[in-house]
Amino acid sequence: MNSAMKARSILAALFLATTAAGGAMAQDKVSVTTEAAVAATEVPADAVVVNIDKLKYETPDLTVKVGDTVYWVNKEAMPHNVEFVKGVVNEGGLKGPMLKRDQAYAITFNEAGTFDYHCTPHPFMRGKVTVE
Amino acid sequence: MAHPRYLLPVFRASLLGLGMTCSSLALGTATAQEATADDAALTSAGVTRNDGESQGAAGARTAAADLAAGKDDEPHILEAPAPDSRRVYVNDPAHFAAITQQFVIDGDDGRVIGMTDGGFLPNPVVADDGSIFAQASTVFSRIARGERTDYVEVFDSKTFQPIADIELPNTPRFLVGTYPWMTSLTPDNKTLLFYQFSPAPAVGVVDLEGKKFGRMLDVPDCYHMFPTAADTFFMHCRDGSLAKVKFAAEGEPEITHTEVFHPEDEYLINHPAFSTKAGRLVWPTYTGKIYQVDLSSGDAKFMEPIEALTEEERSQDWRPGGWQQVAYHRGSDRIYLLVDQRDQWRHKTASRFVVVVDAKTGERVSKIEMGHEIDSINVSQDEKPLLYGLSTGTSTLHIYDAESGEELRSVDQLGRGPQVITTADMG
Numbered sequence: 162m163n164s165a166m167k168a169r170s171i172l173a174a175l176f177l178a179t180t181a182a183g184g185a186m187a188q189d190k191v192s193v194t195t196e197a198a199v200a201a202t203e204v205p206a207d208a209v210v211v212n213i214d215k216l217k218y219e220t221p222d223l224t225v226k227v228g229d230t231v232y233w234v235n236k237e238a239m240p241h242n243v244e245f246v247k248g249v250v251n252e253g254g255l256k257g258p259m260l261k262r263d264q265a266y267a268i269t270f271n272e273a274g275t276f277d278y279h280c281t282p283h284p285f286m287r288g289k290v291t292v293e
Numbered sequence: 294m295a296h297p298r299y300l301l302p303v304f305r306a307s308l309l310g311l312g313m314t315c316s317s318l319a320l321g322t323a324t325a326q327e328a329t330a331d332d333a334a335l336t337s338a339g340v341t342r343n344d345g346e347s348q349g350a351a352g353a354r355t356a357a358a359d360l361a362a363g364k365d366d367e368p369h370i371l372e373a374p375a376p377d378s379r380r381v382y383v384n385d386p387a388h389f390a391a392i393t394q395q396f397v398i399d400g401d402d403g404r405v406i407g408m409t410d411g412g413f414l415p416n417p418v419v420a421d422d423g424s425i426f427a428q429a430s431t432v433f434s435r436i437a438r439g440e441r442t443d444y445v446e447v448f449d450s451k452t453f454q455p456i457a458d459i460e461l462p463n464t465p466r467f468l469v470g471t472y473p474w475m476t477s478l479t480p481d482n483k484t485l486l487f488y489q490f491s492p493a494p495a496v497g498v499v500d501l502e503g504k505k506f507g508r509m510l511d512v513p514d515c516y517h518m519f520p521t522a523a524d525t526f527f528m529h530c531r532d533g534s535l536a537k538v539k540f541a542a543e544g545e546p547e548i549t550h551t552e553v554f555h556p557e558d559e560y561l562i563n564h565p566a567f568s569t570k571a572g573r574l575v576w577p578t579y580t581g582k583i584y585q586v587d588l589s590s591g592d593a594k595f596m597e598p599i600e601a602l603t604e605e606e607r608s609q610d611w612r613p614g615g616w617q618q619v620a621y622h623r624g625s626d627r628i629y630l631l632v633d634q635r636d637q638w639r640h641k642t643a644s645r646f647v648v649v650v651d652a653k654t655g656e657r658v659s660k661i662e663m664g665h666e667i668d669s670i671n672v673s674q675d676e677k678p679l680l681y682g683l684s685t686g687t688s689t690l691h692i693y694d695a696e697s698g699e700e701l702r703s704v705d706q707l708g709r710g711p712q713v714i715t716t717a718d719m720g
């Protein structure tokens with residue numbers, strides 16, 4: 162019982178470590194600012210925001226500067242996220258958490274380029290961020 | 294071949310044992326192995342079909358006669374009879390089980406003539422000339438977890454042996470309750486097209502002739518594939534249009550959209566009927582309004598929509614419902630639609646009636662009371678078609694005369710939740 166518990170906490174620690182390492186890997190062109198969804202009220206007033214409403218990213222074609230952080234904010238009850246397929250921002254792909262109404266998720270773009278994304282359960286929802 | 298002589302008696306004895314097993318199996322379930330031999334036996338014993346004697350009883354009588362005549366049991370692997378227009382395939386997605394089965398049935402005498410195994414939510418296809426049948430399937434290295442493999446399997450229509458096994462790179466299959474037109478054969482049966490939903494809409498091209506995966510075609514936000522030529526298929530798009538997709542060996546496919554042909558609040562079901570040979574797409578809505586598109590010219594010609602249900606019926610809550618709710622018979626140009634009285638949002642429950650409609654005029658031909666809770670229908674494409682009614686709840690295929698609506702026979706024990714009926718249009 163005890164050793165099983167131990168094994169589990171080691172596993173959990175390992176998992177966390179891998180995730181953290183993954184986030185900091187050199188080949189990642191972005192860093193995830195908020196791993197989980199946060200309340201939209203936590204979005205800084207001067208942040209770059211892409212609102213999501215009516216099954217659309219309201220600014221599907223966004224241009225920012227290297228180092229900028231982009232917040233996505235879901236304005237409707239239908240959950241949405243942002244997903245970058247393998248090779249876009251990193252090797253393994255990046256699948257953001259599902260955002261409920263008035264939740265936000267942020268990514269900081271560290272390199273110039275064009276990064277296409279979509280919503281996981283709604284692949285017809287597409288957007289891109291051009292980083293200059 | 295080169296068995297040492299002293300082993301022969303043992304070998305024969307075990308074969309005898311096997312033979313007995315086979316015979317009892319044959320009596321019970323009618324496997325592919327049984328069909329040819331028993332057909333011959335039925336003929337020699339003077340048993341006609343549908344005379345009231347069960348297949349099991351006929352089999353038992355033949356076996357008893359053989360035994361009395363001192364005829365040796367020679368166990369062997371049978372071939373299914375040559376495919377004809379009465380052959381019908383029943384696929385059992387088994388309520389999302391990790392592995393599944395397909396039953397191949399002779400609709401003429403209600404006999405199971407063979408089976409094929411599949412993985413998770415496979416998509417079956419059958420060549421209209423009967424030459425082959427195939428499926429796009431998915432397996433995992435540890436039953437329902439571990440490494441996933443998507444592949445296409447092609448079967449010989451008589452031996453049921455796989456004659457091709459083609460792996461699909463990057464597990465691109467759309468895992469969904471089985472929609473027949475999410476995997477399609479081109480009219481020449483040389484290419485299989487399958488749909489990818491995630492991460493982006495795409496259609497996979499599989500070269501069945503060359504037995505290899507071709508490539509993925511990027512397509513718009515559209516669903517289902519209705520092939521009209523070796524290099525052309527149509528899809529139905531979120532915006533209510535059809536997309537025509539023409540593709541070559543490489544390069545971007547050429548995509549054109551039709552006009553939007555239905556409003557956003559008219560819901561087209563997931564199981565339209567499509568006759569590749571007629572180029573006719575028959576697409577009911579939740580209310581029984583039927584859109585028809587003539588794709589025979591290689592371009593979409595929208596026909597005048599028809600109402601399968603009368604105004605009075607609709608006012609009394611008659612609506613289509615089930616899985617494969619619609620069938621189209623090419624020769625007679627008739628539409629069959631599963632209907633019942635139901636709440637608007639019980640569109641996937643079984644129905645007990647089928648309305649038959651003239652596709653040209655929209656006139657009601659008949660309303661058939663099926664006598665069972667039927668989830669899926671289809672028809673054979675010969676001149677005097679059989680109407681197949683599949684009950685998912687009782688795992689039974691009911692076989693009717695399509696003209697009179699009389700139930701002729703049934704086949705039960707078709708897995709755990711059979712849903713999809715496929716026939717070949719061999720005429």
Ligand SMILES: [Cu+2]
Nearest residue numbers: 240241280283
């Ligand atoms: Cu979404």
